Amino acid sequence: GAGVSQSPRYKVAKRGQDVALRCDPISGHVSLFWYQQALGQGPEFLTYFQNEAQLDKSGLPSDRFFAERPEGSVSTLKIQRTQQEDSAVYLCASSPGRLATNNEQFFGPGTRLTVL
Amino acid sequence: GESVGLHLPTLSVQEGDNSIINCAYSNSASDYFIWYKQESGKGPQFIIDIRSNMDKRQGQRVTVLLNKTVKHLSLQIAATQPGDSAVYFCAENGEGNQFYFGTGTSLTVIP
Numbered sequence: 001g002a003g004v005s006q007s008p009r010y011k012v013a014k015r016g017q018d019v020a021l022r023c024d025p026i027s028g029h030v031s032l033f034w035y036q037q038a039l040g041q042g043p044e045f046l047t048y049f050q051n052e053a054q055l056d057k058s059g060l061p062s063d064r065f066f067a068e069r070p071e072g073s074v075s076t077l078k079i080q081r082t083q084q085e086d087s088a089v090y091l092c093a094s095s096p097g098r099l100a101t102n103n104e105q106f107f108g109p110g111t112r113l114t115v116l
Numbered sequence: 117g118e119s120v121g122l123h124l125p126t127l128s129v130q131e132g133d134n135s136i137i138n139c140a141y142s143n144s145a146s147d148y149f150i151w152y153k154q155e156s157g158k159g160p161q162f163i164i165d166i167r168s169n170m171d172k173r174q175g176q177r178v179t180v181l182l183n184k185t186v187k188h189l190s191l192q193i194a195a196t197q198p199g200d201s202a203v204y205f206c207a208e209n210g211e212g213n214q215f216y217f218g219t220g221t222s223l224t225v226i227p
Binding site: 031041042043044045048055056058091093099100101104105106107110 | 147148157159162165205207210211212213217218220
């Protein structure tokens, strides 16, 4: 079956532009996670959804970052007024259950964002 | 705050040899750990996990060891193959459903 997909795979934005990154989780997966991965670093948690509810957004670095999952499936991560420090790979992961410690997270390929 | 780090940023091994990748964690309250493999241009892929009530878990060609006394994890890969070349991350659970990833170790397998 299809895994987690993300689009676009690559995005180049001028500083100050808004961007929207899309995640299509595995069908039926309850939980959805967004991570930011800087070059040469491990992924860093941004936010977590359980169905359509955003239960944890403590990792979002600023109020320029906004995520939604209105129907409990597809999710969008939006970054307003992009800055150079936003350049990174943005990873989405989904898992079938509610508890991360009981359910494997399946990662998408990521969107590489470059802010010029 | 949490910190998860790796002792060796790069590791080169000969094909067929065993590989050992190490990871230190700082939060003694963490009770669940995962090793991920990440190939270039792809997202992390689950390899093996271990809970804090265990000190060893084996999978296919992989073994994870957990030493809670010194807060240390290791991933052992037996008979390393060229397809094992990737960056390996350890991750520990944090608050709620958060996971904290280490910096990663780049494994290169020499044919």
